[in-house]
Amino acid sequence: MSTGSRATWHFGRLARRSRGGRGGRSAASTGSAGRATSRSTASTDSESDSPPEQALITLGRAGFAARGLVYLVVGWIALMIALDHRANEADRTGALELIAGKPFGLVVLWFLVVGFAGMALWRAMMGLRPNLPDKEGAGSRLASAGKAVLYTVAAYTTARFALTGHASGSTNQQSTDFTSGLMQHTGGRWLVGAVGAGFVIGGALFVKRGLQKRFAKELRTGSLSASGRRRVLALGMVGNVARGVVAAGAGVFLIDAAITFDPARARGVDGTLRALASAPLGPVLLVLMALGLAAFGAYSFCEARWRRL
Known part of the structure; x- marks a missing residue:
C-alpha cells in the first residue's frame, strides 16, 4: 500500500470514529434530556393540582376510610347474627348505633360525617368535570353524580x-316505606319491580367487577410488593363479590314485594x-358474607391509600 493510500485509509477511519463518537454523545445527550423531561413531567403532574383540589382529594380519601369503617362494623354485626348473638341491625344505622356506644364514639361519628361529606364533594367533582381520566362518558359522570347524592344523604x-x-x-x-309509598301510585308495582331489577343488575355488576378484578385499574400500587398487591386485590375481589350479593338479594326482595303487592316483603x-341466616346452611353463608363485607371495609382503606384520585 502506498503512502498516499495509507494516509487516505487512516483519515477515513478517524472520520468514521469521530462521527460515531459524536452520534454516541448525541444519543446519550438525548437520553439524558429525555430522562430529565420525564422527571420534570412527573414532577409537574404531581404538583398540578391546586390547593383546593388537593384538599378535595384529601376529603375523598377520608370518605373511602369512612366507608371502610362502616363496612367493617356491618361485617362484625353480621358475624354476631350468624353466631346467634343479640346484635344491632346489620346496616349503616346499626353500625352508627354500635359506634356511638363505644369510647370516643362521638369523635368517630363526626369523622364519618366529614368523610361522607368529603366523598360527596369528590363524587360531585367527578360528575362535573369531563376531563378526568377514564371519566369521559356521560354514564360514568351520571353514576358519580348519583353517588354524590347518596353520600350527601349519608353525611x-x-x-x-x-x-x-x-x-x-x-x-x-326504609325499604318498606319506600315500597309502600310507590305502590300507592298508578304503576307503582312496576316501578318497585324496576328498582328491584336495577339492584339485581347492579349486584351482578359488582360480582363481575370483583371476579374480573376490574377495580385494579383504579389503584396505584406500584410501591407495594408483589405479595402486598395480591392481598389488596384479594380483598377487593372478595369484598366486591359480597357487596354485589347483598345488593342483588335486596333487589330480589323488592321484586317479590312487587309481585305479591306486599310492601312488608321488601328488605334492606x-x-x-x-x-x-334462616336458609339451609344459613349460619355458614352468613359468616362468609360477614367476612366478605369486612373484606370490603378493609379494601376501602386500601382505596383511601392507593386509589387514583
Whole structure:
C-alpha cells in the first residue's frame, strides 16, 4: 500500500470514529434530556393540582376510610347474627348505633360525617368535570353524580344522629316505606319491580367487577410488593363479590314485594343478611358474607391509600 493510500485509509477511519463518537454523545445527550423531561413531567403532574383540589382529594380519601369503617362494623354485626348473638341491625344505622356506644364514639361519628361529606364533594367533582381520566362518558359522570347524592344523604343522616342520637330507621324500614309509598301510585308495582331489577343488575355488576378484578385499574400500587398487591386485590375481589350479593338479594326482595303487592316483603341490607341466616346452611353463608363485607371495609382503606384520585 502506498503512502498516499495509507494516509487516505487512516483519515477515513478517524472520520468514521469521530462521527460515531459524536452520534454516541448525541444519543446519550438525548437520553439524558429525555430522562430529565420525564422527571420534570412527573414532577409537574404531581404538583398540578391546586390547593383546593388537593384538599378535595384529601376529603375523598377520608370518605373511602369512612366507608371502610362502616363496612367493617356491618361485617362484625353480621358475624354476631350468624353466631346467634343479640346484635344491632346489620346496616349503616346499626353500625352508627354500635359506634356511638363505644369510647370516643362521638369523635368517630363526626369523622364519618366529614368523610361522607368529603366523598360527596369528590363524587360531585367527578360528575362535573369531563376531563378526568377514564371519566369521559356521560354514564360514568351520571353514576358519580348519583353517588354524590347518596353520600350527601349519608353525611346528613350521620350528622343528625351525632347531634340528636336518633337514627333515621333501619334499611328494612326504609325499604318498606319506600315500597309502600310507590305502590300507592298508578304503576307503582312496576316501578318497585324496576328498582328491584336495577339492584339485581347492579349486584351482578359488582360480582363481575370483583371476579374480573376490574377495580385494579383504579389503584396505584406500584410501591407495594408483589405479595402486598395480591392481598389488596384479594380483598377487593372478595369484598366486591359480597357487596354485589347483598345488593342483588335486596333487589330480589323488592321484586317479590312487587309481585305479591306486599310492601312488608321488601328488605334492606339487614333483612337480606338475616334471611340468609334462616336458609339451609344459613349460619355458614352468613359468616362468609360477614367476612366478605369486612373484606370490603378493609379494601376501602386500601382505596383511601392507593386509589387514583
